[in-house]
Amino acid sequence: MGRYTNLMLEIKGLVVEYRTDDETVHAVNDINLWIEKGKSLGLVGETGAGKTTTALSILNLLPETTGYIVDGTVSLDGEPIIKKNREGKSVPALLDSDMQKIRGDKVAMIFQDPMTALNPIFTVGYQIAESVRLHQKCSAKEAEKKAEEMLELVGIPASRKDEYPHQFSGGMKQRVVIAMALACNPALLIADEPTTALDVTVQAQVLEMIKNLRDKFGTSVLMITHDLGIIAEMCDEVSVMYAGAVVEHGSLEDVFDRTRHPYTRGLFNSLPNIKDRTARLKPIRGLMPDPANLPMGCAFADRCDYATEKCRGEKPRKQWLTDSHFVACHLYEDGKDEDRL
Amino acid sequence: MLKYSFKRILYMIPVTIAVIFIVYLIMYLTPGDPVALLLGADATPELIVETRAKLGISDPFFVQFGRYLWNLLHGDFGMSWYTGNPVSERLFAAIPYTVKLSLGAMLVALIISVPFGVIAAVKRNTIADYAISVFAMIGVSAPTFWVGTMLILLFALEWRVLPSAFDGTWKSYLLPTITQGFNMLASIVRTQRSSMLEVLSSDYIRTARAKGVSHFSATYKHALRNAVLPSITVAGLDFSLLVGGSVAIETVFAIPGVGRLMIDNIKLHDTPTVIGCMVFVSVMVSIINLLVDILYGLIDPRIKAQYLKGNNNDTRKNKKKEGKPGTANMEKVPEE
Amino acid sequence: MAALIILAIIVFAACTADLFWDYQKDACNINIPARLQKPSAQHWLGTDEMGRDMLCRIVYGARASLTVGLAATTFALLIGGALGAICGYYGGKLDNIIMRCTDVLLAIPGLLLAIAIMSAFKPNIFYISLALGISYISKFTRIVRSAVLTVREQEYIEAAKAIGAKDHTIILKHLLMNCMAPIFVQYALAIGSRILSVSTLSYIGMGIQAPTPDWGNMLSGARAYIRGNAYLVLGPGIALLLTISAFNLIGDGLRDALDPRLKK
Numbered sequence: 001m002g003r004y005t006n007l008m009l010e011i012k013g014l015v016v017e018y019r020t021d022d023e024t025v026h027a028v029n030d031i032n033l034w035i036e037k038g039k040s041l042g043l044v045g046e047t048g049a050g051k052t053t054t055a056l057s058i059l060n061l062l063p064e065t066t067g068y069i070v071d072g073t074v075s076l077d078g079e080p081i082i083k084k085n086r087e088g089k090s091v092p093a094l095l096d097s098d099m100q101k102i103r104g105d106k107v108a109m110i111f112q113d114p115m116t117a118l119n120p121i122f123t124v125g126y127q128i129a130e131s132v133r134l135h136q137k138c139s140a141k142e143a144e145k146k147a148e149e150m151l152e153l154v155g156i157p158a159s160r161k162d163e164y165p166h167q168f169s170g171g172m173k174q175r176v177v178i179a180m181a182l183a184c185n186p187a188l189l190i191a192d193e194p195t196t197a198l199d200v201t202v203q204a205q206v207l208e209m210i211k212n213l214r215d216k217f218g219t220s221v222l223m224i225t226h227d228l229g230i231i232a233e234m235c236d237e238v239s240v241m242y243a244g245a246v247v248e249h250g251s252l253e254d255v256f257d258r259t260r261h262p263y264t265r266g267l268f269n270s271l272p273n274i275k276d277r278t279a280r281l282k283p284i285r286g287l288m289p290d291p292a293n294l295p296m297g298c299a300f301a302d303r304c305d306y307a308t309e310k311c312r313g314e315k316p317r318k319q320w321l322t323d324s325h326f327v328a329c330h331l332y333e334d335g336k337d338e339d340r341l
Numbered sequence: 342m343l344k345y346s347f348k349r350i351l352y353m354i355p356v357t358i359a360v361i362f363i364v365y366l367i368m369y370l371t372p373g374d375p376v377a378l379l380l381g382a383d384a385t386p387e388l389i390v391e392t393r394a395k396l397g398i399s400d401p402f403f404v405q406f407g408r409y410l411w412n413l414l415h416g417d418f419g420m421s422w423y424t425g426n427p428v429s430e431r432l433f434a435a436i437p438y439t440v441k442l443s444l445g446a447m448l449v450a451l452i453i454s455v456p457f458g459v460i461a462a463v464k465r466n467t468i469a470d471y472a473i474s475v476f477a478m479i480g481v482s483a484p485t486f487w488v489g490t491m492l493i494l495l496f497a498l499e500w501r502v503l504p505s506a507f508d509g510t511w512k513s514y515l516l517p518t519i520t521q522g523f524n525m526l527a528s529i530v531r532t533q534r535s536s537m538l539e540v541l542s543s544d545y546i547r548t549a550r551a552k553g554v555s556h557f558s559a560t561y562k563h564a565l566r567n568a569v570l571p572s573i574t575v576a577g578l579d580f581s582l583l584v585g586g587s588v589a590i591e592t593v594f595a596i597p598g599v600g601r602l603m604i605d606n607i608k609l610h611d612t613p614t615v616i617g618c619m620v621f622v623s624v625m626v627s628i629i630n631l632l633v634d635i636l637y638g639l640i641d642p643r644i645k646a647q648y649l650k651g652n653n654n655d656t657r658k659n660k661k662k663e664g665k666p667g668t669a670n671m672e673k674v675p676e677e
Numbered sequence: 678m679a680a681l682i683i684l685a686i687i688v689f690a691a692c693t694a695d696l697f698w699d700y701q702k703d704a705c706n707i708n709i710p711a712r713l714q715k716p717s718a719q720h721w722l723g724t725d726e727m728g729r730d731m732l733c734r735i736v737y738g739a740r741a742s743l744t745v746g747l748a749a750t751t752f753a754l755l756i757g758g759a760l761g762a763i764c765g766y767y768g769g770k771l772d773n774i775i776m777r778c779t780d781v782l783l784a785i786p787g788l789l790l791a792i793a794i795m796s797a798f799k800p801n802i803f804y805i806s807l808a809l810g811i812s813y814i815s816k817f818t819r820i821v822r823s824a825v826l827t828v829r830e831q832e833y834i835e836a837a838k839a840i841g842a843k844d845h846t847i848i849l850k851h852l853l854m855n856c857m858a859p860i861f862v863q864y865a866l867a868i869g870s871r872i873l874s875v876s877t878l879s880y881i882g883m884g885i886q887a888p889t890p891d892w893g894n895m896l897s898g899a900r901a902y903i904r905g906n907a908y909l910v911l912g913p914g915i916a917l918l919l920t921i922s923a924f925n926l927i928g929d930g931l932r933d934a935l936d937p938r939l940k941k
Contacts, residue, residue, distance in 0.1 A: 059551055061551060100554070102553070109551045111547065113544060117548045118548065131553070164643070180552065359781040367793050367797055368796075478922055483917070484917055485877070491914065584789075585787055585789050588788060589788075622785070626786065
């Protein structure tokens, strides 16, 4: 990937498992992700595809007792977060105390459910100011002022800073979460399905706000979602994830106009067609495989209209079709960029 | 908050009246004649009837009940049917012991149990956790009077560190207080542990860590304040158990408290004394419950908001309903 | 788990005790010459202050505790559960009244209420169970009410109503079946709690009376003699501890197994 320079985020060969007494869940299976500075990457996939796990790995915040980074490296703005030690094992590159300095400051994350993301016993002003005080040398008063600024920025009157989370609606809570995330002007913002739990109108507002802030501050964005509409609105590049692996990646035009992978095509096909109301809905048949029990070959083979024996037996490798567009599918083994669907 | 407290205090009045009603009714329906006991074997039937009329024992229930309430309103607890002396004499002499024991026990329980519960949660599945959990299980399952007896055996009789007979000195308060608080202590340790585990895995803790909050701060600043709430609830609910258990404790340690006074006089069928004790107990329990609820409101702003809205009596029940829709509520109600 | 095994042993021993001892002779009759013997080959746990074999009395004592525990709890469940279900399902004024009554009952510490009730009757197993059952009713009422309130709003209740099911059918079949989990948990814990209470009642003399062997009254009888005779209190005490812990563990285990939130 020498074609990409100036990377904000680079993930190589990441493999993450959750190990419990009953089973081992293979959440992420060898993925590569990268985001250039100032650009936005959309990470698309259904629930259970491993998107949140990937995001948590960037922050090294996997649940301690069950989450294991088995392989791969992660680096943020050139600095390693997960590296390989002398024995070749993937280990955290920084002590937790150093990671704490990065979290919230260099990279910030917004989670999916705004209803439970805020601590109910602290005021919203306090929670935003805490973020500031943790990362910037300033007095409590200055932090409070900054918190007020951030609230105004996200469209909440600063006078509400002493109110508690339960006094806000879902949409406003999410805005508080965004204010908290952006308070220290992070270089990378990870947004994990930030609007899924909100009404459509509120969704539009929140997205608009993220876009404005991104444009204003030049933040790089990792937008995790299953909503293709959001991707179209916000992102420069798209990675499509399925069962813990990236099956297709490219620029917005690559993936939307020149869809190559059957799964991605399936996602687009399952959108209802407003122009043809009588057309039947075309869902993708079947279900995602159990991540604790992944099949030997391509994970999508069972649900794929184009699957062959080879697909079931052998995992497809990444195939670059153009400079910016790759796909992991046996259909394209010859590397030709043709529409075979 | 003041208005809320005031409403609760007012609410105590009908509750206390109802308590008096129930207990008086039970005593009324119970066979047993205190006067016969008082006057002894050679009392003539006429004398018995006369004394009973004098004390008002023969009057119909509602007359007695009404008269008692009226007197109580004037601060008069009535005369003991057995000794003939004012009930307030013995009652007020006994109250300090019971109050010191019960409050002391609750404080000791809270102060010791919360840290241990937190340790057990933070060091989950380690030896420390198992040891604390086993200890807590014993504490919840062992009858307090047995614990008291064992402690006396150990500390007073074998090692001779503490007095075995109660004599009002602070040393002699130690064992009874610990014994009485033992059950609540164990109960809170368990509650605190499970509540802490639940809070530690909640979304807002994850948010805090994603913000850059340290492990320590996330546990002790962010999580603990949330996790301590169920423990406070348990302390409040279990207080009535604590007071009930004072009967046994006062028997084991020979303490002249309200519990002893009550059962002694139940056997003698001395209704006014018994009712007097019940009134005291019921009021004390209600006051402690109120204090616990206020404390809860101070810590959790959501509850405070509920109080201010006027939704008072269901708060304790609401506090515990955190179940997601789809599950029947697994309340962690303390055992008696 | 382990708790179930312990419990099984206790119940088994209690039932088969008659094979080893004669109830009247060994458990009840006073035998002064043999009193206060320390544990030996002949008397594995020693003899009590009346000369009776401790092991024998401890085993027989299980009967009283278990009987009262089961009886009181079942009684409390039937009445408290019914009340709670009615409260939760119908709501409104009825709910209010019943809950206020429960509140009043809760203002009286359970043990004191039981004592007051016991003072009215002869202290036999029936009345003891009754008294202890009555003082536990409010707990079941609250649990069942809370469970019903949660379940009531579920869609399948609306669905049942939509097809015209009668009220009492809905309550019995749909609601209660889905509330079973917390009820089971509380049932196990309640038995433990009632056994604890009956032992306390017996200890202060208002429960099971001598000479019927009961762990509580055994401890009370030993009061004057404990100095130097620790075995007198260890035996019954540990029996109580084990039995009550067994029920508590079962309750805990049920709770962990049945709470869907804990399944990770």
